[in-house]
Every structure is written in structure tokens, then in C-alpha cells.
Amino acid sequence: MKDLTGLLKSVLKFPLKRSAAPLPFDAVFGLFKEVLNSNNRSLEIITDMGDKLGGDYIFDINYIKGAYSELTSSVGSSIKSFNALMQNRYPGIHDAFSRIDNQLRALIDEAPAPSGKLVIPYEDITPDMEREVGGKNAPLADLKNHLRINTPDAFVITTAAFDEFMKINGLDKRLKNGPLTESSLAELQRLIINGEMPQSLVSDIDSAIINLTEKHGKGFALAVRSSAEEEDSDFSFAGQFETVLNVTADTNSVLEAYKKVVASLYSQRAIAYQRQLGYDPAHLKMAVGCMVMIDAAVSGVMYSTNPYGDRDTLLLNASWGLGEAIVEGRTDADFYIVRKGVTPEAVISKAGKKDVMIINAGDNGTNEISTPDEIRGRLCLTAGQIVELVNLAGTIEKHFSRPQDIEWAISGNGRISILQSRPLKMEDNVHDNLTGPNQTALSGHTLIKNNGIAVQKGIAAGKVLIIKKMDELENFPKGSILVSKHDSSNFVRVMPYVSAIITDTGAPTSHMASVCREFRVPTIVNTGNATQILEEGREVTISIDDGLITIYDGIRSELMRQNKINSPKMENIHEFRKKRYVLRYISPLNLVDPLLDEFTVEGCKTIHDVLRFIHEKSVAELIEKGRECASRSGDHTAVKLDLPIPTGILVVDTGSALNNADKTEKITFEQIQSVPLKAVIRGMMHPGVWRSEAVSLKAGDFLSSMMRMNDIVAESGEFVGSNIAVASHEYLHLSLRFGYHFNMIDCYCSENARNNHIYFRFAGGATDITKRSRRIELIASILKEYGFNIRTQGDLIIARLSNISQEETENILDRAGRLIAYTRQLDAMLHDDGIVEKYAKRFLEGKYEL
Amino acid sequence: MKQLQIMVIDDEKIVGDMAKMSLEQEGYIVETFLNAEPALARLKERQFDVVVTDYKMKGIDGMEVLRTVKQLYPGTKVIMITAFANLDTAIEALRGEVHDFFPKPVKIKELKSSIGRALSESK
Numbered sequence: 001m002k003d004l005t006g007l008l009k010s011v012l013k014f015p016l017k018r019s020a021a022p023l024p025f026d027a028v029f030g031l032f033k034e035v036l037n038s039n040n041r042s043l044e045i046i047t048d049m050g051d052k053l054g055g056d057y058i059f060d061i062n063y064i065k066g067a068y069s070e071l072t073s074s075v076g077s078s079i080k081s082f083n084a085l086m087q088n089r090y091p092g093i094h095d096a097f098s099r100i101d102n103q104l105r106a107l108i109d110e111a112p113a114p115s116g117k118l119v120i121p122y123e124d125i126t127p128d129m130e131r132e133v134g135g136k137n138a139p140l141a142d143l144k145n146h147l148r149i150n151t152p153d154a155f156v157i158t159t160a161a162f163d164e165f166m167k168i169n170g171l172d173k174r175l176k177n178g179p180l181t182e183s184s185l186a187e188l189q190r191l192i193i194n195g196e197m198p199q200s201l202v203s204d205i206d207s208a209i210i211n212l213t214e215k216h217g218k219g220f221a222l223a224v225r226s227s228a229e230e231e232d233s234d235f236s237f238a239g240q241f242e243t244v245l246n247v248t249a250d251t252n253s254v255l256e257a258y259k260k261v262v263a264s265l266y267s268q269r270a271i272a273y274q275r276q277l278g279y280d281p282a283h284l285k286m287a288v289g290c291m292v293m294i295d296a297a298v299s300g301v302m303y304s305t306n307p308y309g310d311r312d313t314l315l316l317n318a319s320w321g322l323g324e325a326i327v328e329g330r331t332d333a334d335f336y337i338v339r340k341g342v343t344p345e346a347v348i349s350k351a352g353k354k355d356v357m358i359i360n361a362g363d364n365g366t367n368e369i370s371t372p373d374e375i376r377g378r379l380c381l382t383a384g385q386i387v388e389l390v391n392l393a394g395t396i397e398k399h400f401s402r403p404q405d406i407e408w409a410i411s412g413n414g415r416i417s418i419l420q421s422r423p424l425k426m427e428d429n430v431h432d433n434l435t436g437p438n439q440t441a442l443s444g445h446t447l448i449k450n451n452g453i454a455v456q457k458g459i460a461a462g463k464v465l466i467i468k469k470m471d472e473l474e475n476f477p478k479g480s481i482l483v484s485k486h487d488s489s490n491f492v493r494v495m496p497y498v499s500a501i502i503t504d505t506g507a508p509t510s511h512m513a514s515v516c517r518e519f520r521v522p523t524i525v526n527t528g529n530a531t532q533i534l535e536e537g538r539e540v541t542i543s544i545d546d547g548l549i550t551i552y553d554g555i556r557s558e559l560m561r562q563n564k565i566n567s568p569k570m571e572n573i574h575e576f577r578k579k580r581y582v583l584r585y586i587s588p589l590n591l592v593d594p595l596l597d598e599f600t601v602e603g604c605k606t607i608h609d610v611l612r613f614i615h616e617k618s619v620a621e622l623i624e625k626g627r628e629c630a631s632r633s634g635d636h637t638a639v640k641l642d643l644p645i646p647t648g649i650l651v652v653d654t655g656s657a658l659n660n661a662d663k664t665e666k667i668t669f670e671q672i673q674s675v676p677l678k679a680v681i682r683g684m685m686h687p688g689v690w691r692s693e694a695v696s697l698k699a700g701d702f703l704s705s706m707m708r709m710n711d712i713v714a715e716s717g718e719f720v721g722s723n724i725a726v727a728s729h730e731y732l733h734l735s736l737r738f739g740y741h742f743n744m745i746d747c748y749c750s751e752n753a754r755n756n757h758i759y760f761r762f763a764g765g766a767t768d769i770t771k772r773s774r775r776i777e778l779i780a781s782i783l784k785e786y787g788f789n790i791r792t793q794g795d796l797i798i799a800r801l802s803n804i805s806q807e808e809t810e811n812i813l814d815r816a817g818r819l820i821a822y823t824r825q826l827d828a829m830l831h832d833d834g835i836v837e838k839y840a841k842r843f844l845e846g847k848y849e850l
Numbered sequence: 851m852k853q854l855q856i857m858v859i860d861d862e863k864i865v866g867d868m869a870k871m872s873l874e875q876e877g878y879i880v881e882t883f884l885n886a887e888p889a890l891a892r893l894k895e896r897q898f899d900v901v902v903t904d905y906k907m908k909g910i911d912g913m914e915v916l917r918t919v920k921q922l923y924p925g926t927k928v929i930m931i932t933a934f935a936n937l938d939t940a941i942e943a944l945r946g947e948v949h950d951f952f953p954k955p956v957k958i959k960e961l962k963s964s965i966g967r968a969l970s971e972s973k
Contacts, residue, residue, distance in 0.1 A: 052955045056957060056958055056959070057955035057956060057957055057958060058864075058865055058868045058869055058872075058931075058954065058955060058956045058958060058961065059864070059865075059868075059954060059955035059956075060860070060862040060864060060865050060933055060954055060955075061862060061864075062933035062934075062954070063933065063954055063955050066933075546959070569871070570868060570871060572871070573864070573867045573868060573871060574867075575863050575864035575867050576864060576867065576868060579864060
């Protein structure tokens with residue numbers, strides 16, 4: 001890895017001093033294209049790594065080293081071009097990349113530098129910290145941080161703290177010198193219970209409790225749970241170590257509980273278990289998780305896949321109060337067998353007697369009480385809760401790629417928390433009752449066959465949900481098949497819950513595609529017409545294997561079942577899991593929406609984030625420089641567009657935008673060579689959209705227009721009086737002013753979908769704010785239909801769309817051209833709210849008369 | 851029916867682990883080795899139907915494994931895998947009667963079908 005370090009250093013040496021002289025637009029455009037090229041190369045490498053580390057290939061560390069070395073080199077080039085483009089305005093990008101690179105190199109070199117921290121809050125835990133936080137905390141924190149699943153707030157007292165504690169009490173030497181006999185173990189446990197705590201640990205625990213108190217107020221309690229290094233990884237250690245429940249959240253109580261848990265590592269029973277598995281008890285370390293106690297109304301355990309019978313079912317136990325009653329077998333709990341699938345359904349619901357239940361005791365500890373008569377024999381869970389639990393189990397099993405044994409709790413307000421998730425030991429049961437998958441597959445009606453590009457293989461079934469607008473992701477029904485016209489990185493938000501993704505357009509190396517591989521969501525892009533073939537609510541089964549794509553009508557459960565049995569469980573291989581971890585710092589995307597505040601360099605946690613940040617900021621820079629260039633149009637030789645409609649547009653040609661060999665002052669539509677400019681103008685010239693007759697303003701609107709004139713001029717300065725297009729063959733920056741309306745379109749439209757973007761901005765209007773707002777609403781609803789991501793503020797609208805094919809970009813620009821022409825005088829007509837919907841609908845139907 | 855025996859030699863544990871998991875799923879019996887010495891000792895004890903070996907290993911390398919296998923059991927097929935694929939290594943391996951030669955990462959499906967072919971050829 002030395003060469004990588006050298007390379008990184010050379011990238012980091014790039015001068016950071018700021019250059020004051022603004023770059024000419026040609027240089028900006030050249031650097032922008034350099035950024036795109038390097039970013040594309042990086043995304044291709046990420047795609048390849050996702051494929052090769054996905055379980056279909058046998059790989060070794062040399063592959064990872066080689067691929068990562070290439071990746072570093074192309075990200076380095078991106079950063080270099082980006083810095084030149086931005087004139088070093090984002091020095092933080094170096095730190096972000098360098099931080100991620102350090103983590104990756106430590107993983108690749110298999111020498112992860114432990115953080116050395118004694119206490120780590122759950123939200124700061126990353127997957128490479130397994131050794132520090134123990135095998136129970138690591139996956140739970142992963143569910144919290146990666147899947148955003150609800151788990152209790154918590155902190156971990158690390159294995160580093162354990163080392164420190166053992167050392168200052170001289171217990172490490174005692175362990176090494178052995179032998180561990182019955183009496184020496186008892187003595188060791190006594191010394192631990194009476195041991196002195198390292199002062200730094202005491203103050204770190206103090207701070208961690210203060211942080212939790214800020215969120216939970218005073219009076220909350222903690223569950224102090226063991227999390228030994230190897231616990232829950234390859235061996236469960238179930239029930240071997242102590243858990244202390246309902247510990248008052250003060251440092252002394254936590255320390256006392258901590259020592260009890262640590263001492264349990266050396267109980268005779270635990271030592272015998274460790275020896276049986278081949279562990280040397282002198283080497284095993286204990287981390288301890290301290291999590292905020294859930295005052296559980298109902299708790300239980302579920303096996304995400306039934307290990308004893310039908311693998312399409314899940315086992316669920318539930319009882320009133322805390323889960324201790326179940327895990328320690330102290331009560332006869334309710335028992336459910338639930339059929340998984342699109343609509344989970346309990347096939348067996350057996351109410352337990354539940355004579356006793358365990359509840360939090362007033363100030364410390366727990367009490368076993370007699371279950372009140374009115375609830376004793378009643379089933380604890382509602383049908384809705386069962387569905388929610390089954391969906392959660394499905395998400396967690398999918399994430400860890402193996403069946404899970406999951407502890408959960410439901411608080412008084414009905415919120416489900418996951419308390420623990422560990423691999424479930426399954427018997428290999430390949431030969432259970434199966435009908436041949438091909439037979440089943442062939443008998444089904446096929447909706448789509450080998451149409452589109454396979455991004456992530458797999459088999460999935462569910463109900464089709466067509467997403468037209470990004471706000472429809474808000475209440476995404478878990479387990480649905482997401483079908484959409486375009487692919488979008490916004491889908492990251494629902495990635496843990498989506499069964500499969502199918503899009504009409506899109507590329508296999510897009511941001512979304514790489515996240516789909518990371519989450520192993522079966523995905524097909526570029527089908528052309530999935531949104532037309534698959535109607536909303538239809539149940540379908542998708543099969544993607546080796547590039548072969550089939551979408552069947554209906555749920556093919558045999559196919560699902562066969563797939564589950566056939567896929568090798570690579571995740572069971574420790575080395576595989578460990579090596580695949582590198583992807584965690586490469587593929588996930590945390591910077592989703594560039595219009596949101598958290599889209600910052602500090603928010604970059606993965607290589608993918610760095611690339612996304614660079615891309616979006618480069619686009620923003622291009623827009624800004626395009627605007628500046630447009631405003632300085634006098635510097636250039638601008639030629640006038642001679643069109644049948646009076647747009648008054650001057651074009652600044654920055655490279656092959658126009659065919660103007662004779663250097664005439666006016667050019668016609670036919671002479672436009674710029675793909676995006678031609679598309680917008682074509683739209684503006686579309687029959688019927690450009691109204692030449694004036695729309696009469698009502699008296700109030702006229703007054704309002706007079707009063708607004710000054711504001712608009714002040715807000716938009718150089719735009720006034722100039723309609724300017726800065727264009728090349730693939731690029732367009734268009735600033736338009738028609739009356740009191742200001743439009744800006746910035747677009748890159750090339751053969752590579754991933755490079756393409758459309759930025760649409762609109763502001764102004766002559767009428768009163770109500771009518772202007774109605775027009776904003778109208779424009780927003782039309783642009784949303786075309787897939788734009790939109791922000792509005794007063795009478796300003798900002799819309800953006802990216803990663804679209806050239807054909808689609810041209811098509812949308814044509815529509816945008818029509819929209820600009822259509823809405824020029826529209827606000828004066830928008831007399832009531834109802835009319836907005838009417839005009840939007842008419843526009844989308846191609847009816848442009850007002 | 852007799853279960854077919856496959857030996858996998860690679861100095862990286864993940865290669866043996868992944869090969870073992872995917873090949874056992876096909877019903878083969880798989881033994882894995884992290885270096886060639888114990889593998890060759892085991893070969894002297896018993897015949898395997900197919901040997902999958904890394905090309906470049908510390909100590910005894912893949913070419914030597916190939917020679918030894920061919921000497922002991924001319925009928926046993928050898929599949930070579932390597933992270934450092936170039937034309938020379940491929941030619942050298944092919945001259946040494948290797949059944950197949952794969953650069954790493956190896957697509958599991960291709961490895962399985964290569965083993966399938968090797969077994970049907972040696973019948």
C-alpha cells in the first residue's frame with residue numbers, strides 16, 4: 001500500500017493557496033469535463049468492486065488492493081480537477097478523502113488502528129470497530145446507523161477500557177500466569193468486583209451519561225449488557241454472560257454493573273464454554289453496552305426464518321413486560337408462526353398463560369410480578385404489530401444476509417425497538433419439499449423478459465409502487481417494488497425497505513445503482529417502459545440472474561424459496577464479511593439531496609460521498625460561471641437568434657454551439673448545433689405555447705407589477721434586459737427575462753446519462769403574491785411529473801434533475817421550453833387555487849390554449 | 851453414488867473458504883490447504899478428482915503442484931487460479947497440461963462449470 005500513500009500525498013500536495021483571478025469560462029468548462037471523466041472512472045471501479053465482492057466471485061486481497069489503488073488514483077484526479085475548478089475553495093475535501101482513505105487502508109492492510117477510546121456512543125460506531133465494541137454492540141449499532149432502525153440510545157465501554165481496567169488492577173498478569181482453577185476463578189471475580197476504576201474511564205462514563213441525560217432528562221435507567229469480542233459472531237455465547245437491567249443512570253451504579261458484567265466473563269460456566277469452542281479464556285476481552293432501558297409493555301424474541309420447519313415462516317414469542325421473562329424461560333409466552341411474504345399472516349397464534357411478567361423495579365433492578373388477570377391469557381400482539389415485526393425481521397435478515405435471532409421490545413406508546421440481533425444457527429436443509437423452480441417459473445405469465453440492464457441480481461416479490469415524485473417516498477410501504485421513470489439517489493432513503501427497484505431509464509453505474517449493490521436490492525434499470533407495463537398495486541416476482549431478467553405476474557413463492565436455498569451463504573464466512581467491509585467506506589451514499597443543508601464536505605463519510613460532493617459542487621460552479629458569463633456577454637461575440645417568436649436571445653458560443661461559418665450577426669434555428677439549446681428553443685416554438693397577445697392585468701395586478709419592478713431589478717441585477725444563452729455542443733446556460741419573469745436553465749446533455757443534469761430556476765411575476773404563488777405551484781406540479789426534485793420559497797422555484805439519458809434530457813428540455821413560453825403571462829389568469837390543477841393537467845396533456 | 855473429491859490450495863484463507871462453501875453446495879467433498887506442502891503430503895495419501903491451486907504461493911508454487919499431481923495421478927485435472935495473470939504464466943500453465951486457467955477474481959459459476967467439464971472428461 002506504499003504506492004497509495006505516495007499517490008495520496010502527491011494529491012494532497014496540490015497547492016491550497018487561493019487564486020484570485022477568475023477563470024475564463026472555457027477553462028471552467030474544460031475542468032468541469034475533467035471532473036466528470038474522473039468521477040465516471042471512479043464510479044466504474046466502485047461498480048466493479050461491488051460486483052466482485054458481492055459473493056459471485058472468489059477474490060483475494062490482491063484484487064482489493066489493486067482495485068482500491070485504481071480508485072484512489074481516479075479520485076485523486078477528480079480532486080485535482082475539482083480544486084482547480086473551485087480555485088481551492090473547498091480545502092476540506094482533502095481532509096474528508098484522507099480520513100476515509102486512512103480508514104480504508106487500515107482495513108485493507110488488516111491492521112485497523114483501534115480508536116483507543118474507552119467509551120464510544122452508538123452513533124459513532126463503525127463496522128470496523130467490532131473488536132473494540134464487541135460482537136453484540138457492533139451489529140446493533142449497525143442497524144441504528146446504517147439502516148436507521150429504532151434501537152435504544154446507548155454507549156459502549158470498550159475492550160480498550162477492559163484492558164485498562166484489568167491492567168491497573170494487575171488482573172492481566174494474573175490471567176496470563178494462570179492456571180484458571182475453580183478457586184482462582186472465584187478469586188478473580190472477587191478482585192474484579194472490588195477493582196479500582198481507571199480515572200479516565202470514570203470521567204468518560206460521566207460524560208456519556210450527561211449526553212444521554214440531555215436527551216432523556218433525569219430519571220432514566222440503563223440496561224448494562226455484555227458484548228464480548230467474539231460474542232454473536234460465529235458462536236452465540238447466548239446466556240453465558242451477565243446482563244444487569246434497570247441500572248440507575250449515575251456513574252457509580254453503572255460502574256458497579258460494569259464490574260458484574262466483566263466478572264461474568266470468568267464464571268466457571270462461561271470459561272467451560274469458551275474452552276469448548278477453543279478460545280483461550282486469558283485472551284477473550286469484554287466490551288459492555290449501556291443502553292437506555294425501554295419501559296416495555298410487550299417484549300419478545302423472533303427468529304427471522306423458522307429453523308425447524310417451513311422456511312417461508314418466522315417464529316415469534318411475545319410476553320407482557322420485559323423480555324427477560326422469555327430469554328430466561330421464566331414464562332409461558334405467546335407463540336406465533338407467521339407466514340412471511342407481501343402480506344404477512346399468522347398461521348399459528350397460541351396464547352401463553354403468562355402467569356408472571358417482569359417489570360422495571362422502582363429505582364433499581366427488576367421485579368417479577370404476577371400478570372394481571374385481565375391480560376394474563378390474552379395474546380400480546382396486534383395484527384399490525386406482527387406485520388411490523390415481520391417486516392423488520394425481513395429487513396434485518398436481508399442486511400446481514402443470514403437468518404437472525406432478534407430481541408425486541410414495544411414501549412407503552414407502541415414504538416418497536418430492536419434490542420439485539422445475532423445470527424441464527426440453521427440446519428442445512430436443502431432437500432426440503434420443493435417443486436422445480438423452472439417449472440413454476442415457466443408456468444407464470446411473464447410481464448417483462450430480458451428488457452433493461454441488470455444492476456443487482458436476486459429474486460424479489462412484492463406489490464408495485466410507482467414513484468413519480470420524490471415526496472411519495474415519505475410513506476413508502478415496506479417490501480414494495482419501487483418502479484420509477486428515472487433512477488434517483490433519493491431512493492437511498494427507502495433502500496433498506498424496498499424489495500426491488502425497476503426504472504425506465506438509468507445506468508448501471510449511477511449513484512443509485514451502486515447503493516443498490518451495497519444493499520443488494522435486486523435492481524433493473526433502463527427497461528424503457530416498466531412504468532407503463534407494471535401498474536400500481538400489481539403483485540409481481542422479479543428474477544435477475546447473470547444478466548437474465550424476468551418479471552412474472554403474481555407472487556412466485558417457489559421461486560423465492562428456491563433462491564433462498566440456492567444462494568450460497570457467503571456471509572457465513574468470517575473472512576468474506578471482514579473483507580467486504582471495505583465497501584462500507586466506499587459505496588454507501590450519505591449525501592443524498594444537494595438542496596439540503598447537510599450536503600457538506602464534513603458530511604462525506606464514504607468515497608461515494610466525496611465523488612457526489614465534487615460532482616454537485618462542480619455543477620453549481622458551472623451554473624454560477626455560466627451566469628457570470630451570460631452577464632458579461634459584451635465580452636464575447638454574441639450573435640442574435642432569429643426566430644419566428646420574439647425571444648431576443650443572444651448566444652455566446654463556447655464551442656460548437658452554432659453553425660456560423662460566415663460569422664453573421666443573426667442565426668436561425670437550423671443553425672443551432674447545441675443539443676440542449678436546440679431542444680429548449682424547439683419547445684418554446686412549439687405550436688400554440690407562445691402567446692403573442694397581451695393578457696389584461698386587473699387593476700390590483702397592475703399596481704402590484706409597478707411596485708415590484710424595483711424589487712425585481714434589485715434581486716436580479718444583470719439579468720434585466722438580456723436574454724442570454726451560453727452554450728456549447730453539450731452545454732447550455734440560459735438566462736431569460738420575459739416581462740417580470742426570470743428563468744434560468746443550466747443543462748449538460750451528453751451521451752453519458754450519468755453526466756447529465758438539468759437545473760431549472762424560476763422567479764418573479766407581475767401579479768400579487770397569491771397569483772404568483774399559484775404559478776409557482778403550477779410549475780412545481782408540472783416539473784414534478786417530469787421527475788424533478790424541487791424546492792420552492794415564496795415565488796422562487798429551484799428544480800433539478802440528473803442522471804438522465806440524452807434523449808430524455810432533450811425531451812424534458814423541450815417541455816421546459818414549452819413551460820417557459822406557456823407560463824409567461826399565466827399568473828394573471830390564475831384567479832383561484834382550483835385553476836392551478838386544471839392548467840397543469842391541460843399542459844401535461846399537451847393542451848396549451850388558455 | 852460416490853461423492854467427488856476436490857482439493858483447493860491457496861495461501862489466502864478467503865479463497866479456500868469461498869471455494870469450499872460454493873463447491874460443497876454442488877455436493878463435492880472439498881479439502882482446503884493454505885500452502886502446498888501439506889497438500890502434496892495429503893495427495894500422496896489419496897487421490898482427488900480435481901485440484902484447484904493458486905499459481906503463485908510462497909514455497910512450493912502452483913506449477914510444482916501441477917507437476918506432482920500429474921506424476922502421481924495423470925487422470926486428475928488441475929485448475930490454476932492466479933491474481934497475477936499474464937500471457938507467460940498462462941502459456942506456462944497450459945504447457946504443463948493444466949485443465950483450465952483463471953485470473954482472480956474467479957466467477958464461481960465459471961469455476962463450477964470448469965470442474966464439471968473436468969470431471970466429465972476424466973470419466
